[in-house]
Amino acid sequence: MSNPQTTEMVCIACPIGCRLTVTETAPGEVEVTGNKCARGEQYGREEYLAPKRTVTATAPIASRTIARIPVRTDASIPAELIDELLRTVYTLSLHAPVKRGDILIENFRESGVNVVATRTVER
Numbered sequence: 001m002s003n004p005q006t007t008e009m010v011c012i013a014c015p016i017g018c019r020l021t022v023t024e025t026a027p028g029e030v031e032v033t034g035n036k037c038a039r040g041e042q043y044g045r046e047e048y049l050a051p052k053r054t055v056t057a058t059a060p061i062a063s064r065t066i067a068r069i070p071v072r073t074d075a076s077i078p079a080e081l082i083d084e085l086l087r088t089v090y091t092l093s094l095h096a097p098v099k100r101g102d103i104l105i106e107n108f109r110e111s112g113v114n115v116v117a118t119r120t121v122e123r
């Protein structure tokens, strides 16, 4: 590759916050520099090639007490699925009672990631 793509980012795998430079050396291959340890190398590689995020949001719920219930994914999900996941969360049709930890969306798009309630709504 004559003009390699380079991205700067901060490693968030520990509080030190090393400044990483990720350079794409070939399609699907990267070189990470600036990391003080192997976790930073892994973080930079994944963040560049396949970024993932834990998602938090609120979903509508029919209840006597609140109109929306806080939810989150139970693991990180590929970034390209987040918009679709949020659209699905925003159009859920939930009815109280819902317990904290209840799975509201199971295995979203075969990602292995569930969306769970983070609050109990009794009624």
Ligand code: SF4
Binding pocket: 011, 012, 013, 014, 015, 016, 017, 018, 034, 035, 036, 037, 038, 039, 040, 041, 043
């Ligand atoms: S590269 Fe290692 S030492 Fe630096 S922030 Fe990441 S985890 Fe921490």
